[in-house]
Amino acid sequence: MPAKRSESKPLETAADTKPKAADRIRSTARELFYREGIRAIGVEEIVSRAGVTKPSLYRSYASKDELAAEYLRDYELAFWQVFEAGKETYPDDARAQLMAYLEGLAQRATQIGYRGCGLTNAVVEYPGDDHPARKVAEEHKRKFRERLVQLSTAMGAKQPDTLADGLLLLLEGTYASGQMFGPKGPASSLVKVAEQLIDASMR
Amino acid sequence: MPAKRSESKPLETAADTKPKAADRIRSTARELFYREGIRAIGVEEIVSRAGVTKPSLYRSYASKDELAAEYLRDYELAFWQVFEAGKETYPDDARAQLMAYLEGLAQRATQIGYRGCGLTNAVVEYPGDDHPARKVAEEHKRKFRERLVQLSTAMGAKQPDTLADGLLLLLEGTYASGQMFGPKGPASSLVKVAEQLIDASMR
DNA sequence: TGACAATGTTACCGATCGGTACGTAGCATT
DNA sequence: AATGCTACGTACCGATCGGTAACATTGTCA
Incomplete structure (x- = not known):
């Protein structure tokens, strides 16, 4: 057992080890939101351009509004x-x-x-x-x-x-x-x- | 016969005599578009607040984009x-x-x-x-x-x-x-x- | 190898988007 | 009274919106 914590939450590495899809979504959203505006861009276009699908987005971000804030x-x-x-x-x-x-x-x-x-x-x-x-x-x-x-x-x-x-x-x-x-x-x-x-x- | 024109277009008075609905739509759209933004306001909300219906809007304005331009x-x-x-x-x-x-x-x-x-x-x-x-x-x-x-x-x-x-x-x-x-x-x-x-x- | 958690995908939800086909009420002229 | 014209409303269209349930795949440990 690694000398980290004895709790039942092994999520500590997930905080810094970013999933690949979340990063692609992040950078794609950033480019599209900036160029076209937040209201003008739907989540479908973000995930499609990022090469992923919608559930991948909503597992990393609570909502489109939160993604925009991010x-x-x-x-x-x-x-x-x-x-x-x-x-x-x-x-x-x-x-x-x-x-x-x-x-x-x-x-x-x-x-x-x-x-x-x-x-x-x-x-x-x-x-x-x-x-x-x-x-x-x-x-x-x-x-x-x-x-x-x-x-x-x-x-x-x-x-x-x-x-x-x-x-x-x-x-x-x-x-x-x-x-x-x-x-x-x-x-x-x-x-x-x-x-x-x-x-x-x-x- | 009034001394206007002998053409078959009796639409001359329609150009300056604005229908009431179009004006209500215009002023309502102006207030909502300015306060909330154009993208944020749907045509349904405009006509409902103006007390009219959608076909009345589209008879006076070609599209939402044109209404926004107006x-x-x-x-x-x-x-x-x-x-x-x-x-x-x-x-x-x-x-x-x-x-x-x-x-x-x-x-x-x-x-x-x-x-x-x-x-x-x-x-x-x-x-x-x-x-x-x-x-x-x-x-x-x-x-x-x-x-x-x-x-x-x-x-x-x-x-x-x-x-x-x-x-x-x-x-x-x-x-x-x-x-x-x-x-x-x-x-x-x-x-x-x-x-x-x-x-x-x-x- | 096998268990487990994280990330991936397919298919779908109700709501709302901008826009329209179609019927009708009112009013003038004939 | 019948007609033609204008203005307005009811009901609906396909498309897209943000968001989700259920399932498959992958990587990483013991």
Whole structure:
């Protein structure tokens, strides 16, 4: 008997040893939910594209809504990785860190087929505050706003809260307008505008 | 014989004399589509809340998609009325006109239950560019951007296109973040941030 | 080898989706 | 009174929605 636990639950390895099907479902759902929207994609299309069947989905995820929430949790993780990527490149330079993300975002948001922020899109798709996916999104945005206040403070803004709000508005505006306008959209002015706003927040 | 036309089409009055059912459907659809989202609302719920039946809907509108497009056309009309309301209050003062809209928007976007811009929401709901509702929304946003360039030019900005883009980003950001954050959201900083950005665009 | 748990599959459920065929009530003109 | 036209309602269509019961297969231990 392995020296783990004497309980009758041998499920401990199942928590980290992910079944192959669940992962395929996860990644397929992520791609389809993001590209087409959550409401637009049925579970049948997810499992068929993932090469599995519906019961496999419902053994790993309680419902489509929960799968959507899980998708957003994955999305959030990936977001923070991209957003904080500048930390290593420019340590001790909050402004450079932020601008690095803004430059990358401006690039992506002016590509054709850009779909904005998956978390923001979920909020638009589910106005009622009872949906699990929306809760994930709202909680993330709250954290994101706090992070922008941190960065604004580190940049030496006179009113960090106001600058953080301004940056958040610009970012959300980029997510949204990036999917309405083509490559020559307003997102192409993001960096210049952000520079102006940050400069104006300094003196 | 009335001195109209000798043709065999007595449908001329039908074009302006709207049937009552179509109007009820229109206003009901507008409210439900905006509050809950287009994909979230079925035609059955529209007609039942309007007190009519489905065939009445499909006699006036070719499809649900077309009804959604019509809803956005109505929405756009109402939008321009609100946006251009400052024209009468502050003629020959582009900045005051714009700020009047921004102040009103900041108020609305910090109310609980705010749902953002119906046109932007439609773009998020329908990523494919073939949906009639999305076409209405995209066309409107293009016109809106041009209008912001006009206003930025009239304000005397050094780079009117850049200021217009910055304002558009702030506005779209307000529409989006207004429905994620509560009353104390980033939209409450819209006016202050916009002032900073406009000032910075002048010298 | 054999027991067991996890993951796989086939086939189906009731509900709801957008959309329509068909009958009828009201009202004008003849 | 009969006709033609418009507007509306009843009842229904096939397709798809999210979700599940029952069974087969596989891998991993003793």
